[in-house]
Each structure stands twice: as structure tokens, then as C-alpha cells.
Ligand SMILES: Nc1nc2c(ncn2[C@@H]2O[C@H](COP(=O)(O)OP(=O)(O)O)[C@@H](O)[C@H]2O)c(=O)[nH]1
């Protein structure tokens with residue numbers, strides 16, 4: 001089985017070297033059942049992220065650097081996941097806030113158990129969260145309850161930066177997901193669940209990293225706009241597009 005682990009990055013010159021070294025060591029020892037590659041997906045970085053990434057890809061044979069000119073985290077993920085032809089694709093945040101010990105279970109949910117989508121969760125029973133500010137915690141809970149009351153979905157945490165898709169799910173769903181920013185994750189999950197894809201939600205151990213690219217007010221507003229777009233027709237249009245696919 002082939003596996004691509006995508007790390008979306010925006011101006012991460014400080015975090016990249018140590019995170020990638022840690023992840024690479026983990027993959028080497030714990031994920032040897034897979035033929036894996038780590039892909040750094042950068043768009044919009046204006047610091048030394050490109051240089052650091054290129055140097056990492058020279059240092060490690062199985063690290064690649066993928067640069068997209070247009071901005072947006074969702075766009076970077078979609079582009080890197082669709083460019084890949086691996087059986088399983090994963091993404092995780094560069095800060096490794098989610099404990100890597102959950103990675104084997106995330107991947108085997110798809111590779112062995114046959115789920116279409118697997119997601120880390122900070123809100124499911126069994127999860128532990130350390131160091132998250134009250135504000136982020138509250139926004140996360142309120143946001144996920146809004147998602148639930150609008151769509152009656154079964155997952156609890158749409159926004160954890162730790163997700164995996166099967167090749168088939170990626171090829172079907174990604175072309176239909178419109179958001180190119182932070183709402184991308186929620187849109188992907190709602191479209192997946194509402195179109196019969198099976199989602200496994202796994203509680204994670206999360207240690208928050210206060211260094212954040214999120215502009216809270218702006219992102220919250222964009223998220224609400226995205227939810228309304230889906231509720232007022234977007235979901236219906238996406239379903240039609242998915243059914244038209246061969
Ligand atoms: N490619 C790409 N990655 C991004 C962008 N914005 C954020 N990221 C990455 O997304 C991940 C999560 O960002 P972070 O700021 O830690 O989010 P938080 O943990 O929710 O505060 C990190 O790896 C960021 O570098 C973007 O516009 N493009």
C-alpha cells in the first residue's frame with residue numbers, strides 16, 4: 001500500500017526542520033508496512049519555507065516539496081492530494097499538535113478497515129486536549145454544534161488537522177469541494193457523510209501550539225458563509241455532480 005502524508009505550510013520556516021525530522025523518524029520506525037512519502041504543501045509562504053523545504057527534500061529521500069502559487073490551505077491540500085496517486089492520503093498540521101501515536105490507527109482505518117475517510121477528533125470521548133485557550137475551545141464547540149444542527153452529521157470535530165482519505169474518496173470528493181481555505185475540511189466531511197462515504201472518527205491526544213495562522217474572526221465568518229452556502233443549495237449541487245461522475 002502506498003501512502004502520502006501531506007503537511008500544509010504557510011510561513012513555517014521555524015517549525016519545519018524539527019517537525020519533519022520527528023515525523024520522518026516516526027514513519028521510518030512505525031509505518032514500515034506502507035510505501036510512504038511526506039509531501040510539504042506550501043502556498044503563499046514569503047519566509048524561508050521554500051529553502052528549508054528544499055533542503056529537507058535533499059536530506060530525506062522520501063520528503064517532497066510541492067509549491068502552489070495560489071493561496072489557501074484547502075487549495076494546497078486538494079492539489080497535493082489529487083497530484084498523489086497513493087492508495088491512502090493523509091494530512092496533518094506542521095506543529096504536530098495531534099500525537100503521532102494515532103497515525104497508524106488513522107491510516108489502517110482506511111487501509112485495513114475499509115473506511116473512506118478517517119479523522120482525528122478532539123471532541124470525541126477519549127480525546128485529551130492540553131493547552132488550548134478557552135476562546136479556541138469555545139469557538140470549536142459552538143462551531144461544531146452549528147454544523148450538527150444544520151446538517152445532523154455524526155462526526156463531532158470537523159476541524160482537527162489530522163485526516164485521511166482513500167484514493168477513491170479523494171478522487172470523487174475533492175473535485176466537488178469548493179472552499180479553498182479553512183472551511184475546506186468541514187465541506188469535505190459534510191459532502192462525504194451526506195453522500196454515503198463512511199467516516200471513522202478517532203479521539204486524539206492534542207497538545208496545542210499557540211503559534212497560529214488562523215485569524216479567528218475572519219475564519220469564523222468564512223466558516224459560517226460556507227455552512228450557509230452548503231445549506232442553501234451547495235449540498236444539493238454537489239450531490240448532483242457526484243452522481244453524474246462515471
Ligand atoms: N499550504 C498552506 N498551509 C497553511 C495555510 N494556512 C495555514 N496553513 C498550515 O495549516 C496548519 C495549521 O495551521 P495552524 O496555524 O497551526 O492552525 P491552528 O492549529 O488551528 O491554529 C499549519 O501546518 C499551517 O502552516 C495556507 O494558506 N496554505
Ligand SMILES: [Mg+2]
Pocket residue numbers: 093095097209211212
Ligand atoms: Mg496549530
